[in-house]
Amino acid sequence: MTGFLTLLYKECLRFWRVAFQTIVAPIMTALLYLMIFAQVLDKQMLVHGVRYAAFLVPGLVMMQVLQNAFANSSSSLIVGKVTGSIVFVLLPPISYGTFFAAHVLASILRGLIVGIGVLLATLWFTPLRLEAPFWVLAFALVGGGLFGALGVIGGIWADKFDQLAAFQNFLIMPLTMLSGVFYSIHSLPPFWQKVSHYNPVFYLIDGFRYGFFGVSDVSPERGFAVVFAIFVALSLWSLMLLKRGWKLRT
Numbered sequence: 274m275t276g277f278l279t280l281l282y283k284e285c286l287r288f289w290r291v292a293f294q295t296i297v298a299p300i301m302t303a304l305l306y307l308m309i310f311a312q313v314l315d316k317q318m319l320v321h322g323v324r325y326a327a328f329l330v331p332g333l334v335m336m337q338v339l340q341n342a343f344a345n346s347s348s349s350l351i352v353g354k355v356t357g358s359i360v361f362v363l364l365p366p367i368s369y370g371t372f373f374a375a376h377v378l379a380s381i382l383r384g385l386i387v388g389i390g391v392l393l394a395t396l397w398f399t400p401l402r403l404e405a406p407f408w409v410l411a412f413a414l415v416g417g418g419l420f421g422a423l424g425v426i427g428g429i430w431a432d433k434f435d436q437l438a439a440f441q442n443f444l445i446m447p448l449t450m451l452s453g454v455f456y457s458i459h460s461l462p463p464f465w466q467k468v469s470h471y472n473p474v475f476y477l478i479d480g481f482r483y484g485f486f487g488v489s490d491v492s493p494e495r496g497f498a499v500v501f502a503i504f505v506a507l508s509l510w511s512l513m514l515l516k517r518g519w520k521l522r523t
Contacts, residue, residue, distance in 0.1 A: 276367040277375055284379030288345055296387055299341055303333040303391040307398055310455065323486055326399040331482040332454035333395070334388045338413055339474065342384035342420040343427070343445055346376045350428025351437050354521070363522065369515035373425060373508070380421030381414060388413060401485055408493050409484030415500050416477040420445075422507040429514050429521060448474045458490055476500050 288295040311326035353359030362372070392401075403409065423445075431437040452474035458466050469475050476496035483489035489496070515521070 276365060277371045280362065280367065280372065280375035281379055284345070284349060284375055285382060287349060288379075288383045295341070295345075295383065296390060299337045299387045300390045300394055303337050304394055306333055307395055311398065322488070324399065327401055328457075328482070328486075329455065330392070330395045330399060330401060331485050332478050334391045335413070335416060335478050335481045336449050336452075336454050337391050338384035338388040339416050339420045339449055339477065340445065341387045342380040342417040343424040343441070345380040345383045346421045346424030347428040347431070347437055347440070348424075349376060349379075350425065351431050351434060354428075354431075355433065359521065363518075369512060373422075373511055373515055376425055377418055377421035377508075380424060381417035384417035384420070385413060403485055404487035405484045405493070407484070408480055408497075411497060412477055412481040412484065412493075412500070415497065415504055416481070419473070419477075419500060419504040419507060422504065422511050425511045426507065426514065429511075429519060432520070448472055453478045453490070473500055473503050 307326065307329060310329055350359070353362065395401075427437060427440045431440060451469070452472050453469065458469045458475065461469065470491075476491060476499050479489045479491055480493045480496040480500075483493045483496075
């Protein structure tokens with residue numbers, strides 16, 4: 274456990290020492306989204322029987338959890354590869370499972386810290402009810418873990434910062450922005466409603482929102498089963514890459 278705890282401490286210290294960039298900035302971004310969209314649409318729209326501003330908050334919270342979980346693990350690996358400092362992590366007798374667990378857990382922690390910060394900040398703008406706290410926590414944890422594992426894969430695959438930026442711009446951003454953060458999928462044409470069901474982030478947003486309002490487009494049990502299966506698959510893929518040392522031990 275010493276290697277795991279040391280690596281976990283190192284990964285948490287990475288984002289905590291630049292908290293203004295890694296924690297405060299995402300919270301401010303979410304607040305700007307809320308202020309702009311809620312100002313324009315709050316009095317004009319009801320979604321699932323709640324005001325638009327209240328509907329928007331859980332989506333913004335989950336979006337920041339996911340994006341920051343991915344950013345944490347992926348940035349750690351790409352910085353280590355570009356600077357050459359990753360060799361100091363690979364040389365000690367730390368198993369690839371320990372390496373993966375420390376990076377993903379640190380990603381989950383960063384995502385949760387940012388998510389809690391966004392949630393607390395938005396309470397000044399709109400009240401929220403909490404119908405099913407278990408589902409709120411469950412989807413936050415599995416979402417952070419899923420994107421933390423995806424960040425490990427992205428960090429291993431990318432050889433330089435612009436490749437990682439392409440990974441974020443062409444995969445992470447579309448998945449999060451087209452997942453129902455700002456709308457209910459029932460407002461989409463039938464074809465795009467079906468397409469949305471192939472986006473795993475839709476299930477994360479929908480299930481997380483269910484925990485607050487008790488209503489969702491898909492049952493939380495089904496949504497959790499889908500995203501948990503994807504998390505397991507990505508974890509196994511990450512562990513396989515780490516075991517082979519692909520693009521790390523070269």
